[in-house]
Amino acid sequence: MNDPLFGIDKLDKDLNGIPEKKIVLFSASPSVGNEVFGYQVIYNNIKAGKKVLLMLNRTSPESYLSEMKDYDFLPQSGLDIIDSYSSITGINSSSGKSVTTIDNPYNKEEVSRKLLAELDKGYDLLVLDSFSLLIDFFDFDYGLSLLSEIKKKQEANGTSSVILFTDWNYEQKDINSLMSAVNSTVEIRGVEKRVIFGQYFAVIKCDWVQNKTFSSVLFKAVKPGGIKIYFPKILVTGPTDAGKSSFIHSASKDAVSVDKLGGTIALDHGNLDFKGYKADLFGTPGQERFDPLLKLLGGEAIGVFLVVDSTKPEQFPRAIEMLRKTEAYGLPIVVIANKADLKGALKLDEIREKLHLDNEIGLVQTFAEDLSKVDPNQPTKLKKEGIDEALSLLFKQLT
Amino acid sequence: MVGIKVGFKSFDEASGGLDLHKIYTVIGNKESGKEDFLYRMAASSLTDKNAVVYVTTAKSASDLINEFNSRNLRVSQYLGKDLSILDDFSKISTPNAQDTPYSKVLNGPLDLTGLSVALSSVNGDFLKEGRSVIDVIDSVSNLLVYNNPLTIFRFLQFICGRSKISGVTSVFALDSEMHTADVTETIKTMSDGVISLKFENGKRYFTLFGTAKEVLNWTELS
Numbered sequence: 001m002n003d004p005l006f007g008i009d010k011l012d013k014d015l016n017g018i019p020e021k022k023i024v025l026f027s028a029s030p031s032v033g034n035e036v037f038g039y040q041v042i043y044n045n046i047k048a049g050k051k052v053l054l055m056l057n058r059t060s061p062e063s064y065l066s067e068m069k070d071y072d073f074l075p076q077s078g079l080d081i082i083d084s085y086s087s088i089t090g091i092n093s094s095s096g097k098s099v100t101t102i103d104n105p106y107n108k109e110e111v112s113r114k115l116l117a118e119l120d121k122g123y124d125l126l127v128l129d130s131f132s133l134l135i136d137f138f139d140f141d142y143g144l145s146l147l148s149e150i151k152k153k154q155e156a157n158g159t160s161s162v163i164l165f166t167d168w169n170y171e172q173k174d175i176n177s178l179m180s181a182v183n184s185t186v187e188i189r190g191v192e193k194r195v196i197f198g199q200y201f202a203v204i205k206c207d208w209v210q211n212k213t214f215s216s217v218l219f220k221a222v223k224p225g226g227i228k229i230y231f232p233k234i235l236v237t238g239p240t241d242a243g244k245s246s247f248i249h250s251a252s253k254d255a256v257s258v259d260k261l262g263g264t265i266a267l268d269h270g271n272l273d274f275k276g277y278k279a280d281l282f283g284t285p286g287q288e289r290f291d292p293l294l295k296l297l298g299g300e301a302i303g304v305f306l307v308v309d310s311t312k313p314e315q316f317p318r319a320i321e322m323l324r325k326t327e328a329y330g331l332p333i334v335v336i337a338n339k340a341d342l343k344g345a346l347k348l349d350e351i352r353e354k355l356h357l358d359n360e361i362g363l364v365q366t367f368a369e370d371l372s373k374v375d376p377n378q379p380t381k382l383k384k385e386g387i388d389e390a391l392s393l394l395f396k397q398l399t
Numbered sequence: 400m401v402g403i404k405v406g407f408k409s410f411d412e413a414s415g416g417l418d419l420h421k422i423y424t425v426i427g428n429k430e431s432g433k434e435d436f437l438y439r440m441a442a443s444s445l446t447d448k449n450a451v452v453y454v455t456t457a458k459s460a461s462d463l464i465n466e467f468n469s470r471n472l473r474v475s476q477y478l479g480k481d482l483s484i485l486d487d488f489s490k491i492s493t494p495n496a497q498d499t500p501y502s503k504v505l506n507g508p509l510d511l512t513g514l515s516v517a518l519s520s521v522n523g524d525f526l527k528e529g530r531s532v533i534d535v536i537d538s539v540s541n542l543l544v545y546n547n548p549l550t551i552f553r554f555l556q557f558i559c560g561r562s563k564i565s566g567v568t569s570v571f572a573l574d575s576e577m578h579t580a581d582v583t584e585t586i587k588t589m590s591d592g593v594i595s596l597k598f599e600n601g602k603r604y605f606t607l608f609g610t611a612k613e614v615l616n617w618t619e620l621s
Contacts, residue, residue, distance in 0.1 A: 030557050031519040033512055058513070059506035062494035085509065088545065089491045133509060136550035166512040168553040194565045195523035 004125045004160045007044025008037070008227050009276040010217055010399050011203070015184065018125070019208050020158040023147065025131075025178065027165045028188040032199045034164050036071060036221040037188070038129050041162050043073035043226075050078070050124035055115055057084035057137075058130045060091065061099055072224030080123070082115055108138045112146055119153040126150065126161040132168060140174040147181045183207045191218075198232070217399065220278055231279035231398060233300050235331075236268065237322045238307035239315040240286035243338035244268060247307050247366065248281045249379040251387050255281075257379065267297060274391045281305075284326060286318075291325055298326030303394050307336040310345035310365070313354050320355065332397035333361060334390050338382070340365035362393035403533060403568060405436065406443030407605075409621045413614045414607050417592070419531060421610065422559050422569045424539075424587050427596030428576045432603045432620070434466065436596060437537050437572060441482070442472040444533050450525040451482050452518065452534045456541035460486040460502035481530075483521045487514055488541075508545040511554045518558065522567055534562065538572035539586060548582045555589050596620070 003017040006024075018024055028034035045052050052075075056064055061081050068074050084102040086092060092101075100118055104110055111134070119126065128134075135143040150161055163182065167175065179185055184206040191198035202216030218230040236244050245268050249255040252270025268283030284290070284297045304326075308319050323329055337351050346354070348363055357363060366386035374380050402416025410416075417423060417440075427433045441451045455463045463484060467474045474482055478501035487505040489496035496504045503521070506513045518534060525532045536542075536558075543551050555571070562569045573586055575595075587593050592610040596603060597617065604617040 028512070030512055030515040030554075031561060033516040035513075058510040059490065060494040063490050063506055066495055088509070089507070091492060091494065130512070132512070136547060136553075168511075168550075169556060170553075190519075192564070195526050196519050197523075 004045050007040045010229050015206055018160045020160050021154045022183040023161045024184045025163045025182040026186050027167050030166050032188050032190045034188050036226055038127050038164050039068045039071050039073045040226040045125050046075040046078040052125045053080050053123040055082045055128045057133050060086050070223050071226045108142055123159050129164040131163045132166040228278040234279050234281050234303045235298050235301035236281050236283040236305045237326050239318040242307045242309045244283045244307045245379040246382055248283050250382040277395050294325040298328050303332045303398050304328040305334055305336055307338055310337045310340045311342050316354050334394045335363045336366055338366045341367040364390040404443045406439035407620050415612050419568055420566045421591040423592045424571045424573050424590040425594045426573045426575050430598040431596035433572050445477045445481050450530040450532045452521050454485045454536045456487045459489045460484040485517050508542050532567045534567055534569045536571045540574040540577045559589055
């Protein structure tokens with residue numbers, strides 16, 4: 001059977017899941033939170049047939065499961081819970097899950113004894129939410145000695161563990177000890193000024209993956225859907241009438257265009273949600289009279305879709321010029337050869353040659369979903385296959 | 400700079416109101432009228448077009464609104480628009496308590512991460528609109544019932560830091576008789592200003608320490 005998963009595409013690709021006997025720490029700043037990572041790990045492992053134990057002390061099982069449901073991560077079976085919360089409030093758990101209750105969550109001996117005994121029942125994965133609360137109830141030494149005991153159980157039983165931790169400005173020596181005690185640490189932080197305008201995660205340690213540099217990625221926690229890698233600006237550019245608006249409208253759920261008689265005169269915007277990724281697409285107008293805007297529209301983009309009309313090679317120099325004017329050269333790029341279903345459309349190798357594209361640059365054909373419904377004054381709905389291939393190619397480069 | 404009027408004439412005249420972007424602790428015993436002070440301050444702030452985030456740790460959002468109504472402080476027109484309530488109480492007794500359009504139900508006093516994330520988020524929404532924001536935590540004493548003091552100190556330290564960076568005015572309510580002297584003093588030390596309240600001979604009094612315009616003698620709250 002395969003190792004437990006993160007259930008988050010980027011982490012599973014970078015770290016190849018969570019090998020047995022390993023401990024992963026999700027360390028969040030207090031303004032961001034890490035609970036959705038826990039929900040996603042639990043749900044995806046149960047879906048993959050794993051047996052998961054949740055040690056819960058920050059809220060009741062009912063409340064926890066209700067939040068999982070909000071993210072569409074409610075597990076139907078396969079989740080056992082150690083409830084180290086309800087005895088504090090005096091409200092008994094009625095979550096419908098298999099629950100072991102800690103009678104006195106302020107008693108460290110009982111907490112350790114019941115958790116360690118439960119681990120002997122053969123779980124694939126332990127999720128502990130929250131480790132910082134355990135430290136706050138007792139102290140750091142207790143937390144570290146419990147981790148040491150969990151490790152011993154893992155060695156005997158092959159369990160992996162995910163530890164959720166909020167970094168409340170603890171002493172650095174304690175943080176260092178914690179980082180040394182785990183096999184991998186994923187930091188979750190906010191991009192913070194007066195307001196928090198973004199959040200990101202980054203693998204800062206992983207002892208089972210060698211010789212690899214990990215990049216940090218922005219993300220959004222979406223209800224439903226969970227953690228989505230987020231790209232705040234992807235540019236869609238190309239000559240007039242190549243199909244930029246069609247591409248954005250076909251790739252996004254809620255695209256808007258500022259247009260006049262079918263031609264984009266300001267910009268297109270679309271928000272897309274694709275296989276664990278979210279992105280904002282910004283389209284440029286293609287007409288030359290808007291060229292002074294191109295630099296502005298291209299600023300801060302981190303990837304580009306260059307859309308060309310497969311039947312109009314005479315526009316290809318203009319396409320290259322637009323890349324230059326948006327200052328998008330050098331960014332990860334995928335070229336969309338649109339209108340590939342029209343008479344006179346060039347083949348992919350002809351387009352690659354005429355655009356002087358290296359073989360490494362992604363080039364994808366897109367087709368109208370129904371040619372008989374094409375309205376020159378409206379964006380054309382494009383077939384899903386081409387859109388998906390283009391998105392996959394760009395996101396692969398971006399991560 | 401014009402201060403935040405708290406709705407008590409004697410306080411506002413003597414102090415000029417609360418300074419914007421500062422952190423205050425409102426301290427007093429059970430009879431001192433802390434809650435009454437906070438409700439009137441919140442209502443007055445809303446009238447002056449400020450945004451208020453009210454964290455309630457000892458009653459539900461609907462009970463909080465009833466408290467406003469019972470004092471003839473009409474806040475219903477501000478709900479969900481200028482007044483956001485973070486209900487950190489209801490899930491203690493009702494684990495499946497649900498959000499309303501004007502209040503978010505949090506996990507309860509043990510989940511301080513949930514509280515800090517929610518505060519950051521709601522404050523951020525108001526700040527992005529260019530609003531002046533007042534956070535009220537009513538009360539820190541209830542958080543201390545469930546958590547050890549060191550945990551609460553770390554939490555408040557974080558909240559104070561974020562308030563300073565964000566330019567949010569924060570007001571913490573603290574019971575003067577529930578905690579040891581060192582706990583009370585530590586929380587007071589974290590604040591820029593300390594408003595002490597007391598009830599004596601049928602009247603309420605206040606002092607204000609730590610701000611530019613202090614009121615050092617017990618003064619009747621009228």
